[in-house]
Amino acid sequence: MPVRDLTAEDFVSYRTLASGAFGGGVDPASPTAPRDFSAGQIPLGIDASALPGGPRGVIAAGARIRRDQVALGGGVARCGGIAGLAVHPAYRGEGLFGTLLAAVIARCHAEGMELSMLYPSNPSIYRRYGYQVVARGRSLLVPLVDLQRIPAVPGRRLVPVTAESMPRLRRLYHQLTSGDNLMLRREPPLFPVAVPAHPWSALLLEDDAGTAQGYVSWTRRTDAADGPGLEVHELLGRTRADRQALLRSLGSWSTVTERVRIRLRTEDPVLDVLPGGGARPDPSPEPLVMMRVIDTAATLRARRAPAALDGTFELVVQDATVPAGTCRAAGTFLVSVQHGTITVTETDEQAGAAAPVLGTCRLDIHSASLLLVGGRTLADARRLGLRADADPAAESFLDALLAGPRPSVLDAF
Numbered sequence: 001m002p003v004r005d006l007t008a009e010d011f012v013s014y015r016t017l018a019s020g021a022f023g024g025g026v027d028p029a030s031p032t033a034p035r036d037f038s039a040g041q042i043p044l045g046i047d048a049s050a051l052p053g054g055p056r057g058v059i060a061a062g063a064r065i066r067r068d069q070v071a072l073g074g075g076v077a078r079c080g081g082i083a084g085l086a087v088h089p090a091y092r093g094e095g096l097f098g099t100l101l102a103a104v105i106a107r108c109h110a111e112g113m114e115l116s117m118l119y120p121s122n123p124s125i126y127r128r129y130g131y132q133v134v135a136r137g138r139s140l141l142v143p144l145v146d147l148q149r150i151p152a153v154p155g156r157r158l159v160p161v162t163a164e165s166m167p168r169l170r171r172l173y174h175q176l177t178s179g180d181n182l183m184l185r186r187e188p189p190l191f192p193v194a195v196p197a198h199p200w201s202a203l204l205l206e207d208d209a210g211t212a213q214g215y216v217s218w219t220r221r222t223d224a225a226d227g228p229g230l231e232v233h234e235l236l237g238r239t240r241a242d243r244q245a246l247l248r249s250l251g252s253w254s255t256v257t258e259r260v261r262i263r264l265r266t267e268d269p270v271l272d273v274l275p276g277g278g279a280r281p282d283p284s285p286e287p288l289v290m291m292r293v294i295d296t297a298a299t300l301r302a303r304r305a306p307a308a309l310d311g312t313f314e315l316v317v318q319d320a321t322v323p324a325g326t327c328r329a330a331g332t333f334l335v336s337v338q339h340g341t342i343t344v345t346e347t348d349e350q351a352g353a354a355a356p357v358l359g360t361c362r363l364d365i366h367s368a369s370l371l372l373v374g375g376r377t378l379a380d381a382r383r384l385g386l387r388a389d390a391d392p393a394a395e396s397f398l399d400a401l402l403a404g405p406r407p408s409v410l411d412a413f
C-alpha cells in the first residue's frame, strides 16, 4: 500500500482525519484556519482511493514526523517525533497502522535521524514496532504555604520575561538541560523564537551582574474551582539556591490560590529543595514517552564518552519488529571509545573483531531503545524482561558509557 508525502492540498483532509480521531474542530472556511502543515514537520499518509472502493480526497491513514533534536549524553541527536497518527474509522483493523508506522520509521532513517519518539495513548501497539517506554511525565501538587516559608536568597532578583529577554531564557534552557538525556532542544521552526502566547508568563532570575541564573514559567488557571490556580511548566535554576529563590517567588501567589501544579523532569533537582511534606503527586494520568533507535551507530556517535573510559567492545542489536533495511538499528557494531570520542564501525558478525575487545553485548531492539538513550543499565533492561546479555567486562563498559540522568521530555517552555 503506497505511503506518500502529504502536501498543502491534503491539509484539510488530514486535519479532518486527525480531528475526527483526537477531537478539536476544523473549520476550513474560517479566514484564520491554517492552510498548510507547520514547518519542521514531514506529513505522510495513505490515500483512501488506494483501497477497494475508497473515495478520492480522503486520507485513510496519516501521521506527521517532527524534526526534533534532543540532548543525548552531552551531545545532540536528531529525533523524529511522531505526532497525529490516525487511521480513518472506515479502515481500522486492516493493518494500515503497521504499514504507516513502518513507513514512518523508514522515513526517519532516510532523513538521517538517530532516534524516533512519540507520546502513546496505547503503548503496546507501538512496542511491537520497537518503541520502548523510557520516561513518564510527572507533576506535583504543592501547597503554597510550604513555599512561603523559604527564606529570601541574597544576590538574586526577578525580572519579567519579554520578547527582548526570551532569547536569554532560551540560552539558559540549553545550558541547564545540555547534560540531560532527551530534553528537546526546542529550536525553530517547531519552537518559534517569540514569547509563547498569553496567558503563558515567565520570570528570569538574575544575579547582581544581570546574568540569568534560572527561570520559572507558568500559566494562571481560574477554570477549576478546586484545582491548582497555577500551572508551572518549568522551574530551572543553576544552583540549589537559584531553585529555592524561584520556588519562593511562587509562594507570593498564596493570596489567590492554595496550590500550584509543578511539572517536573525525571528525578528533578527541584525535588531536593522542596520544603515541607505537603506535596502530592498529581492524580492525572502520567503521559508516557516512547523512544525507538533508528540508527544504532549514529545514536552512539551523537553522545560524548566519559573522559577516563577507553576500550572496545562488540555490540549486536537484533530487530525483528520491522523488515531488514527499514532502518539501521539492527547490526553488529564494533564500538571504540578513546579520549571521550566514540567510533562505531559496522562489522560482519561472522568475521569477528580485528582489535582486542572487552566482549560482546547482545540487545534486542526493545533494550537498545531503552538503553541507548542513557541513564539505565543492562540490569534494568533484564529486569523488564528484555534481552540484554553481555560478557561481564563489556556490560560494565557499556553501562559506564551510557551512565547519566534518566531520560526526561518536557514539550514546551
Ligand SMILES: CC(C)(COP(=O)(O)OP(=O)(O)OC[C@H]1O[C@@H](n2cnc3c(N)ncnc32)[C@H](O)[C@@H]1OP(=O)(O)O)[C@@H](O)C(=O)NCCC(=O)NCCS
Pocket: 021, 022, 085, 086, 087, 088, 091, 092, 093, 094, 095, 096, 097, 098, 099, 119, 120, 121, 122, 125
Ligand atoms: C490506533 C489506530 C491508529 C490503530 O490503527 P489500525 O489500522 O486500526 O490498526 P491495525 O489494524 O494495523 O492493528 C494494529 C494492531 O493494534 C491493535 N489495535 C488497534 N487498535 C487498538 C486499540 N484501540 N487498542 C488496542 N489494540 C489496538 C490491533 O488489534 C492490531 O493487533 P494485531 O496485529 O495483534 O491484530 C487507530 O485505531 C486509530 O486511528 N485510532 C484513533 C487515533 C489513535 O488512537 N491514534 C494513536 C494515538 S497514539
